Amino acid sequence: MEFTQYNDAAEILKALGHPVRLCIVSNLLNQPLCNVTKMQTCLSIPQSTVSQHLGVLKAKQIITGKRKGTEVCYEINPALKPFIGALVSSLKMTAEWGL
Numbered sequence: 001m002e003f004t005q006y007n008d009a010a011e012i013l014k015a016l017g018h019p020v021r022l023c024i025v026s027n028l029l030n031q032p033l034c035n036v037t038k039m040q041t042c043l044s045i046p047q048s049t050v051s052q053h054l055g056v057l058k059a060k061q062i063i064t065g066k067r068k069g070t071e072v073c074y075e076i077n078p079a080l081k082p083f084i085g086a087l088v089s090s091l092k093m094t095a096e097w098g099l
Contacts, residue, residue: 012080015060016087020045021053025062025076026088033066033073 016022023043028034036054040047054074057063062080065072076084 011060012062012083015056015062016084018053018056020049021057022088022091024050024053024057025084026091028063028074028076029081029085029088032075033068034075035068035071035073037071039074 016025020043024039027039027042036047036050039054040050043050054063054065058065061077062084063074063076065074067073
């Protein structure tokens with residue numbers, strides 16, 4: 001069997017395989033164009049930690065940054081929004097079912 005067709009999806013899933021990164025993309029679904037300061041306040045973790053996680057997500061092209069003056073606001077790559085939305089929705093259902 002040829003698995004190369006699954007490489008891109010596997011890389012995206014690996015990048016999302018951390019609770020903080022899942023939380024970031026979940027929040028970006030509901031509140032696009034969010035900056036690091038707002039994320040840091042919401043997540044209650046150091047700004048440097050948020051920036052490291054954003055770096056992983058940007059490297060895998062899961063999110064993009066748009067400069068607004070002196071700040072950068074992030075949003076989910078439009079091509080991945082349906083995939084991320086389905087994943088986050090599935091996670092919420094799993095939590096509701098107590099799994």
